[in-house]
Amino acid sequence: xxRQVIINADDFGLSxxxxxxxxxxxxxxxxxxxxxxxxxxxxxxxxxxxxxxPELGVGLHFNLTYGRPVSDPAIxxxxxxxxxxxxxxxxxxxxxxADIAKELDAQWNVFVQASRSPTHLDSHQLLxxxxxxxxxxxxxxxxxxxxxxxxxxxxxxxxxxxxxxMTDTILLDTYGDQEGLQRLLLHxxxxxxxxxxxxxxxxxxxxxxxEISSWLDIREHELAVFVDQEIPQTLQALGIVPINYKALKDxxxxxxxxxxxxxxxxxxxxxxxxxxxxxxxILKRKRMAKIHRLSQKRRKLRRSSSTxxxx
Numbered sequence: 670x671x672r673q674v675i676i677n678a679d680d681f682g683l684s685x686x687x688x689x690x691x692x693x694x695x696x697x698x699x700x701x702x703x704x705x706x707x708x709x710x711x712x713x714x715x716x717x718x719x720x721x722x723p724e725l726g727v728g729l730h731f732n733l734t735y736g737r738p739v740s741d742p743a744i745x746x747x748x749x750x751x752x753x754x755x756x757x758x759x760x761x762x763x764x765x766x767a768d769i770a771k772e773l774d775a776q777w778n779v780f781v782q783a784s785r786s787p788t789h790l791d792s793h794q795l796l797x798x799x800x801x802x803x804x805x806x807x808x809x810x811x812x813x814x815x816x817x818x819x820x821x822x823x824x825x826x827x828x829x830x831x832x833x834x835m836t837d838t839i840l841l842d843t844y845g846d847q848e849g850l851q852r853l854l855l856h857x858x859x860x861x862x863x864x865x866x867x868x869x870x871x872x873x874x875x876x877x878x879x880e881i882s883s884w885l886d887i888r889e890h891e892l893a894v895f896v897d898q899e900i901p902q903t904l905q906a907l908g909i910v911p912i913n914y915k916a917l918k919d920x921x922x923x924x925x926x927x928x929x930x931x932x933x934x935x936x937x938x939x940x941x942x943x944x945x946x947x948x949x950x951i952l953k954r955k956r957m958a959k960i961h962r963l964s965q966k967r968r969k970l971r972r973s974s975s976t977x978x979x980x
Contacts, residue, residue, distance in 0.1 A: 670862040673910045675836060677702040678895070679730055679793070679870050682715035683882065686875030690892040692718050694871045695725055699895035702913035704730035704791050707779040708739050710877045716784055726913025728789035728816075729780050731773055731807065733764070733796060735881055739775040748772060769806050777810070789914035791819035795841075798823050808833050817917040819866065834917050837863030844869060844894045845887035853894060857903050864917070871895045 678691040681703040688711050694700045705715055705727050719727050734757050738745050742753035747765035749755060756762050780787055790811050796803045798821040811818035811833035818833040838861055844853055856867065871892035872878070874885045894900075904911055 671910060672860050672862055672908065673864045673912050673916070674857070674860060674904070675702050675726075675864065675866045675913055675916075676700040676895070676900075676911065677704060677726075677728075677791075677866055677868055677913075678872075679704055679791070679868060680872065681705040681719075681727065681730070682707065682712045683709045683735075683872070684711040684875050684877035685714045686878055687711060687872030687888065688715045688718055690872035690888065692722070692725075694869075694892060694895040695722065697896040697898070698901035698911075699897065700869065700871070701911045702726035702728065702788065704728040704789070705780065705784075705787075706730045706732045706735070706793065707776050707783070708732060708736050709881070712783075719784060726788040726915055727784070728791055728914060729777060729787040730791055730793055731776060731796065732793040733769070733772065734794055738772050739779050740772050744768075745772050764800075764802075766802055766806065769803060770810075773806060773810055777814070786814075787816060789817040789819065789917070790814075795821075817914050836866045836917070837861070838865040840865055840867045842867075843887065843891070845890035849890065849894045850897055850899065854899060854903055857900075857907060857909060860907075860909060864912070869895055 676699065678694060678700045680687050681691050682688065682705040691700065691703050695703070703725065705719070706712070707729070709732075719725060732755075733748055734755050737754050738748055742749045745765075745768040747763065747768045777787075790807055792798075792803065792807065798804070804821060808818055809830060812831050816834075818835055820835040820837075820839040840856055842852065842856065844850070853867075869891055870884060870888055871894075872888035873892065874889060878888075879885065901911075903909075
């Protein structure tokens with residue numbers, strides 16, 4: 670089995686300086702993919718750069734902690750402070766599932782209307798890894814839109830729905846210290862078979878970034894790592910194939926139809942006769958999930974058969 674790697678730079682669109690660093694790393698062969706924030710001051714610059722580099726994989730970096738929502742703050746009240754900006758700390762915070770879904774759809778729509786369909790879906794500050802409700806909402810979105818979702822290091826099992834496509838492995842580390850490059854090269858030498866995503870945050874510090882983020886100098890230190898020519902040279906020497914998330918999106922433009930996300934509501938009296946609407950929806954979702962799994966299995970068998978023929 671071959672080894673393939675997606676090296677994804679987060680925070681595209683955060684500021685012009687961050688954008689510049691990400692593009693420089695891509696052109697140097699140090700990254701293969703990026704994920705874009707659509708509510709940040711560097712968005713227009715990021716869109717312009719992405720249009721000029723159509724081979725760069727660009728996903729949606731779902732953000733609920735920096736800046737203001739794309740939605741009207743009045744319709745997502747659990748996500749915002751009184752001034753309409755996002756809560757920055759999740760401590761003691763209970764986000765409403767309906768508000769999360771609304772804002773995810775709003776950010777998705779901004780991305781699609783301004784650019785192209787995202788190659789994948791991930792989240793700022795690992796929101797969907799740390800919060801199982803966030804994972805469920807994003808997993809459902811990924812399945813509906815037929816795009817991959819960034820793998821979570823924490824196992825979450827959304828009820829009665831197909832699993833979204835993900836890489837086989839994800840590697841979360843930072844590379845801003847003096848040993849950053851050597852640590853990255855060590856990771857590459859130990860890469861397992863299959864597809865691995867390596868996450869990084871290269872960029873230049875500018876005034877816009879200083880007003881938003883506390884991650885400053887580390888971005889420039891990581892940039893120095895990911896423009897180093899040892900990265901593409903090592904990939905070639907080890908026979909590791911650099912790819913982006915387009916490689917996982919093997920069924921273009923085929924969306925999966927799922928029932929609407931179930932929103933929590935006050936409990937209702939149990940119906941003693943017949944089957945309740947909720948029960949019917951759950952059974953329907955289970956049937957659809959089974960059909961989707963069987964369909965995926967058939968596609969895998971066809972691809973396997975095709976590969977054997979080519980060999």
